[in-house]
Amino acid sequence: MRRSLVAAFALCLSAGGGLAQQPAAEPIKLDVISDSLPKSLTGTPGNAEAGKKVFLTRTLGNCLACHQVTSLKSEEFHGEFGPSLDGVAGRYTEAQLRLIVADPKRVFTNTVMPAFFKNDGLSRVRPEFVGKSILTASQIEDVVAFLKTLN
Secondary structure (H helix, E strand, O other): OHHHHHHHHHHHHHOOOOOOOOOOOOOOOOOOOOOOOOOOOOOOOOOHHHHHHHHHOOOOOOHHHOOOOHHHOOOOOOOOOOOOOOOHHHHOOHHHHHHHHHOHHHOOOOOOOOOOOOOOOOOOOOHHHOOOOOOOHHHHHHHHHHHOOOO
16 A cells, blocks of 8 residues: 555656646746837737726736826725826836836836736745746736826
8 A cells, every 4th residue: 555655656746746846937038128118018909998907906916005096096095105107108108118017127226116027036936926927918918008098
């Protein structure tokens, strides 16, 4: 019996199940040009309504926890730590907004804003999130589309 348990455990490990380590995801590469990401991460425009949901959802973007947006005044708990995003579409291009959301430290080196589309070079990452980005490429494009509505 003991032999069969050891054999089963060894088979499970060799097959990639059980306690076997998952291979690390490939690092996300961003095509940064002059502090911007000119190309869509998905090849298609984002959806502003979907981006608003990501922006507001506490388990996704949670942007309102740090930023204020007057048009969202009916939402609770606006943050005051980050800058107001009123008029952000007039201050930055779409390409700049994409980079700021994806990896803000490339633009603002001292920011505490997390990189929403980065999966390597991070610290204090819980094991189940290693190799994963906070948002998907599609969600980044959606948030950018929403930010473009904030004139």
